[in-house]
Amino acid sequence: MSERKPSTEVLVVGGGMAGLAGALALRANGAEVTLVERAPEFGEVGAGLQMAPNASRVLKRWGLLEKALEIGVRPKHLVFRDALTGEELTRQTLGGEFEERYGAPYVVIHRSDLHRILLEACQEAGVRLVNDVVVEKVETVNARALAHTSSGDVYAADVVIGADGLKSTLRAAVVQDSRVQDRTIQDSPVSSSYVAYRGTVPITAETPAADLEDVVVYLGPDCHLVQYPLRKGELLNTVAVFKSPSFERGEEQYGGVDELEAAYKDCVPAVQLALRNLATSIRWPMYDRDPIENWIDGRLVLMGDAAHPMLQYLAQGACQALEDAAVLQDSTVGSVFTDDGVDTGAWDRAIGDFNSARAARTARVQRTARIWGESWHVSGVARILRNLLFKSRKDGDFQYNDWLYGQEGDGVPAAGPLAVPRTESLAGTHA
Numbered sequence: 001m002s003e004r005k006p007s008t009e010v011l012v013v014g015g016g017m018a019g020l021a022g023a024l025a026l027r028a029n030g031a032e033v034t035l036v037e038r039a040p041e042f043g044e045v046g047a048g049l050q051m052a053p054n055a056s057r058v059l060k061r062w063g064l065l066e067k068a069l070e071i072g073v074r075p076k077h078l079v080f081r082d083a084l085t086g087e088e089l090t091r092q093t094l095g096g097e098f099e100e101r102y103g104a105p106y107v108v109i110h111r112s113d114l115h116r117i118l119l120e121a122c123q124e125a126g127v128r129l130v131n132d133v134v135v136e137k138v139e140t141v142n143a144r145a146l147a148h149t150s151s152g153d154v155y156a157a158d159v160v161i162g163a164d165g166l167k168s169t170l171r172a173a174v175v176q177d178s179r180v181q182d183r184t185i186q187d188s189p190v191s192s193s194y195v196a197y198r199g200t201v202p203i204t205a206e207t208p209a210a211d212l213e214d215v216v217v218y219l220g221p222d223c224h225l226v227q228y229p230l231r232k233g234e235l236l237n238t239v240a241v242f243k244s245p246s247f248e249r250g251e252e253q254y255g256g257v258d259e260l261e262a263a264y265k266d267c268v269p270a271v272q273l274a275l276r277n278l279a280t281s282i283r284w285p286m287y288d289r290d291p292i293e294n295w296i297d298g299r300l301v302l303m304g305d306a307a308h309p310m311l312q313y314l315a316q317g318a319c320q321a322l323e324d325a326a327v328l329q330d331s332t333v334g335s336v337f338t339d340d341g342v343d344t345g346a347w348d349r350a351i352g353d354f355n356s357a358r359a360a361r362t363a364r365v366q367r368t369a370r371i372w373g374e375s376w377h378v379s380g381v382a383r384i385l386r387n388l389l390f391k392s393r394k395d396g397d398f399q400y401n402d403w404l405y406g407q408e409g410d411g412v413p414a415a416g417p418l419a420v421p422r423t424e425s426l427a428g429t430h431a
């Protein structure tokens with residue numbers, strides 16, 4: 001045990017889903033948690049979010065699942081269709097056996113609702129929440145993390161959780177990987193050349209009735225479209241994602257509305273009509289980064305998109321952030337937070353355990369998301385083969401889901417055919 005006065009001060013940088021979840025997890029263990037956010041107010045931009053059972057299990061652990069279900073929707077099925085013909089390719093029933101197998105429901109929820117639920121839980125738990133703070137750098141001095149802000153203030157804590165998102169400032173400190181230095185991998189956001197537009201509209205008597213209780217994904221050459229209900233079925237969420245020709249030409253402002261319409265011109269009327277639901281004022285270029293193994297620099301540790309930003313094809317970015325928080329909670333309880341006070345060396349072991357437990361798993365999700373997305377956007381012979389494969393799958397065949405939604409110890413295998421093998425180098429390129 002250290003002779004230093006026991007302390008459990010934690011600073012979380014970033015008030016997105018990851019930061020709020022991390023703050024809540026450590027506060028639940030008894031830490032004094034301060035969360036700083038650069039924006040003047042807490043909130044989320046965007047539309048819907050799919051929460052698979054690996055994430056809804058975490059909400060259940062924290063007693064927040066009921067709140068999510070009060071405002072969200074439990075979709076009946078996950079349905080894949082060919083965007084050129086409308087033909088159904090495969091479906092997964094999401095209640096019953098699926099829910100029993102994974103121990104929690106599949107939920108779709110408005111981002112702002114999930115964010116509010118986490119924010120309120122932090123407030124109720126006593127997390128100190130501070131806006132208008134931009135953290136520029138974290139250094140570790142004598143087992144204390146010092147976070148320097150743009151206004152010249154310094155926050156001192158036992159540990160800093162860097163949850164500052166895809167364009168993380170704090171990530172640079174942890175990326176001392178030799179493969180970055182010798183440029184085998186480049187640690188900057190990687191553009192997928194795809195752009196998303198999103199929107200929510202009220203569901204009315206005029207809304208086409210097909211698939212209204214489901215998550216439906218239309219797969220097209222170089223494009224796809226996702227739709228699902230939100231807010232107890234009152235709103236319809238639509239996301240259109242397409243490959244931008246102007247990105248390929250090297251233009252900086254790529255993926256304009258003209259390209260959106262052109263991308264879907266060969267798709268079935270249901271898809272073309274759905275484009276009307278999109279808010280075209282904001283375009284979302286889709287980025288991820290190559291996986292990194294180390295998330296720690298001294299007493300700074302990353303989580304969420306700062307640690308493992310991924311393409312959205314598996315709908316797992318926020319889900320993985322919730323998994324991070326649960327593992328962080330488990331890594332610190334009984335070690336950092338013990339009945340006898342705090343062992344200061346325990347922080348280093350706890351964040352080390354957290355990093356080890358999470359890096360391989362999230363790298364696998366990041367890399368599988370890239371491959372999964374590529375299979376969605378194929379054309380020609382590849383499309384015919386993809387469709388045959390999808391159609392050969394039966395509803396209730398869990399072999400593609402277990403590795404992602406399953407949990408250790410419940411008999412569900414940790415790997416599956418879709419998962420990129422654990423042994424593959426984390427620094428690999430796009431599949």
Ligand SMILES: Cc1cc2nc3c(=O)[nH]c(=O)nc-3n(C[C@H](O)[C@H](O)[C@H](O)COP(=O)(O)OP(=O)(O)OC[C@H]3O[C@@H](n4cnc5c(N)ncnc54)[C@H](O)[C@@H]3O)c2cc1C
Nearest residue numbers: 014016017018038050135164165304305315316317318319
């Ligand atoms: C089109 C699309 C669809 C998606 N669909 C899904 C889905 O269905 N399911 C799912 O699980 N995931 C989905 N995702 C991914 C998910 O949205 C993200 O993974 C998740 O929101 C990341 O949360 P985060 O808290 O790590 O990062 P962010 O939400 O980016 O939060 C980072 C926070 O840190 C703050 N910040 C940044 N820098 C600083 C600083 N220096 N100092 C202080 N504060 C700072 C920012 O203001 C921000 O509030 C989707 C993503 C996209 C783009």
